[in-house]
Amino acid sequence: MDKQELLNIIKTKITDKILSFESLIDETRASNNDTKSSMGDKYETGREMLQQEINNLQRQLNESLNQLSVIRKISAEPSDKVQTGALVKTDKGLFYVTVSAGEIISGSQKIMTVSAESPLVKAMLGKKSGEEFLINNIHQKITDIW
Incomplete structure (x- = not known):
């Protein structure tokens, strides 16, 4: 088994997730700006829901960034016991x-x-x-x- 190849696959997968979350956050922020209006409470509720979605996406983005950080520290060296990187x-x-x-x-x-x-x-x-x-x-x- 080529562990370096597997690490590269995982890095790519996580990097793709990060890019997707960043794109979704940007799109949601743009939607949030579009709903600015003085039409009343209905729009304030909509804006709050969009802000909650942005916060949720930001949390997921941070988790993915942490995963990428962990992956970068993992060695592809062989292991003789179960441990991180095995x-x-x-x-x-x-x-x-x-x-x-x-x-x-x-x-x-x-x-x-x-x-x-x-x-x-x-x-x-x-x-x-x-x-x-x-x-x-x-x-x-x-x-x-x-």
Whole structure:
């Protein structure tokens, strides 16, 4: 498994999200400016709803920026135990301990990106190939770590 390629895929995915959020914020701000009027409370309510949407988008943008910051610090070096930056194969799936960015496809492999803060990673943190762990009453065995 080429972990550097996987990191690049995740960086691209997060960068695309950041650009999308920035664009949505700009569009929503433009809409907010369009609704300025002295027509009464109805427009003030609409403007407040748009402001809440901008705040929500800004929060999501900040989360994505934080994810990008974390990704930039992750090394593609091989790991011998489960830790941040490890690519872990269990009998139930393939997991990349980075940030939670959803599923990525590399070749014919489906890889779930998971945050080090997730319950799954906390259950297998520090374990090595061949060890087992339990999460949600499901036993999993680590078969390989890169």
